[in-house]
Amino acid sequence: MNKKYNNNNDKNILVLSDNERIKQESNFLRGTIAQNLDNNLTGGFNTEDAQLIRFHGMYQQDDRDVRVERANQKLEPLINMMLRCRLPGGVIMPAQWLAIDDFSEKYTLYGTIRLTTRQTFQLHGLLKPNLKNVHRLLNELGLDSIATAGDVNRNVICTANPMESTLHHQVWELAKSISSYLLPKSNAYAEIWLDSKKTESTDSEPILSATYLPRKFKIAIAIPPINDVDVHANDLSFIAIRGDNTDQIIGFNVLVGGGLAMTYGDTTTYPRKASEFGYISTKDVLKIAETVVTIQRDWGNRSDRKHAKTKYTLDRVGVTTFKSEVERRSGVTFHPIHPYVFTDRGDRFGWVQGIDDYWHLTLFIENGRISNNNPRKLLKHGIAEVAQIHSGSFRLTANQNLIISGVSKDNKLMVESTLRKYGVINDDITPQRKASMACVAFPTCPLAMAEAERFLPKFITKIENIMSKYRLEKDAIILRVTGCPNSCARAMLSEIGLTGRSIGRYNLYLGGNNIGTRIPRLYKENITENDILNILDMTISRWAQERNNHESYGDYVVRSGIVHAVINSEKDFYDE
Structure with a gap:
């Protein structure tokens, strides 16, 4: 590990976060998970194992709607697990779907399936006695949940545009290859959940290391002109370039260092667009993916998890230094970016x-x-x-x-x-409803500060009324709501973004664009739904009257000076 890049100071003193100790002492992600599974006195796992099960694709949660009631009854919170499937490129067969549907109906608290912005599905409300059963089911279906959470490469996503069927198949195959190549090599998942034979101490992680990555890592593949995967939200993105034969991809533009999460009150954290590194041929994709991951593994901040993502590594060492190291380690030289244009990022309904x-x-x-x-x-x-x-x-x-x-x-x-x-x-x-989305938030997400999924449907009805009032029924604004500043619904790449501050209160961000290449700016902080609706009524009214041709809402609020565009979020995201 290169200590030069592990801290934000110049003292070269490495004080690791406690997550690093947990990973180091976990025996390649085993911990005491198996023993905890047999503990019937609690519905959950101990603190360290609750961190380790994330690498196996699960988060420990509880139902926050009944938390107070259970506390008053001197009961443990209603602890349950959320499981996220590994599904590179988001393709699932009907027989697999039917089995998942049946399991969710019979063995989860909520009986639902949740599709995610990482192009997979989640099951909420899994109780500890059913955990082995769900992993066995996934295995029987040819699926698993390995590395869909934790400090590893997460589910690899790709353009799902159905019109480009031949190209979609190419990027889907690539998404599967990248996912498999970067998976943890530990046998812990099979031993714990599938009762596989225990291995001797021969585990090794040549790409991820024994302490895995400093934080989560996300990869996306896009086929222009559709940016339906929000390339600027990912640590590493590949933008497909077609050959003269439009049915064949000849190479990819490489983007590095995107990420949208931030921490309230800490101006050293911020959303960041990915930086363009250059163009590579298709044969070099796996090599570049491995190299970017291993540089982040070696240079990422393992002391402060708030600054551990690739975007902060890139800003700390500089884009030029990071790019040069990718070329040096991989032996691949980046060529100039091939021209590409994004025109849209929504799904074609x-x-x-x-x-x-x-x-x-x-x-x-x-x-x-x-x-x-x-x-x-x-x-x-x-x-x-x-x-x-x-x-x-x-x-x-x-x-x-x-x-x-x-x-x-x-x-x-x-x-x-x-x-x-x-x-x-x-x-x-309406087009507006189709252009809006939210993260899960309450009642299951432990990080949620405000409602999102349960808030959005009625809120969009009110936005639809505003759009109708100004005869904009056929228009749409990219609008996203998250229950906290982690931006799981990618609010920091929307034209209107709401991030939860507390029950019933949100930060309002304006000025992203409709192709996902600009970060919005904070307009008002910690305001109520009525405050938000009044602001949007005013700005949408102005947009309807003053826009140029088919100018989008996000472009209008920037052009008109309602907000100033975010140019370099490291330097100007928090400017007034």
């Missing part, structure tokens, strides 16, 4: 015909929550019934939506009629 002549149906899933809680919209029943008759695949998008992919012309009517029967397809969903 409804039926589209791919270049392979199969049809693809993109369904709007509000906040990614698939349930039967609304009797007029039985999402779980409808999607499960389609899964029983569908011979193609499902694609999960990075915007929390679902694509029924690879439908033959003969089966289109049957698929659509099934979904309409259960209210899954709704022709009255």
Whole structure:
């Protein structure tokens, strides 16, 4: 480990965070998880194992809606686990979906499936006695949850645009290759959850090291002109470049150092756009991915987890130094960036015909929550019934939506009629609602300061009324809400971003753009929903009257001076 880059000071004294000790002493992620599983006196794990199960794809949570009530009854909080599947590129087969759907209905507290912005699904409300069962099920289905949390490379995401079927297959295969290549090599997952034979002390982690990465690491692959994976939110992004033959990808532009989380009150933390490093050929993708990961492994800050992400390493050592080290270690020279343009980043809803002549149906899933809680919209029943008759695949998008992919012309009517029967397809969903999303927040996320998923639907109805008042029903503003400043719903790449401060109060950010290449600026801090609606009514009214042609809301509020554009977030994100 290169001590030169492990601290933010010049004293060269390394004081590791306690997470580093936990990882070092974990025996390659085993800890005492197996022993904790047999402890029936509590529904949870001890403090150290609660950190280690993240590397196995789970977070320990409790139901915050009943926390006070249980405390008054002298009961332990309703501890349960959230499990996140590893699903590179977001492709899942109907048979796999049906098995997951059935398990969620029978063995989770909430009976739902949650699609995420990392192009996979989460199960909330897993009790400790059912944990081995869910991992065994995943294994039987050819799936797992390895490295979907913790200080490792997370689920690799890629463009899900159904019209580009041939190109999508190429980037999906690449996403799977990157994911497999960067997985932890420890046998701990198989030993603990699948009762695999214990290995001797021969574990090694040639890429990740015995203490793994300083913090989580995210990778995305985009196919212009669609930026549906928000490339600037990732530690490492590959932007596909087509050859003269539009059905073939010849190489990738490489972007490094994106990340959106920050800490309230700490101006040394900030969201950051990724930096362009250059162009590489397709054959060098795995080598570059490994090299960027290992540099972050060696140079990342292991003393202060608030500054441990790749973006802070890049800003601390400098883009030029980091890029030169990538070239030196990999033996790959970056060529100048190939021109590329993003024109949109939303999902293409409804039926589209791919270049392979199969049809693809993109369904709007509000906040990614698939349930039967609304009797007029039985999402779980409808999607499960389609899964029983569908011979193609499902694609999960990075915007929390679902694509029924690879439908033959003969089966289109049957698929659509099934979904309409259960209210899954709704022709009255506005562009504004489709352009909005939220993180989970309450009641399950322990970090949530305010509501997000449960807040957004009614809030969007109020925004729809404002849009209608100014005759903007056909327009949309990228709007995202997160329950805390970690920006799991990527609020820091939206035109309107809300981040929770406390129950019923949010920070309001304005001025991102609709293609995801500009970070918004704080407009008002710690304000109520009514305050937010009054501000948005005023700014949307001005936008309707003063915009140039089809100028987006985010571009308008910057041009008009309502907010100043964030140019370099390390230096000017907190400027007034």
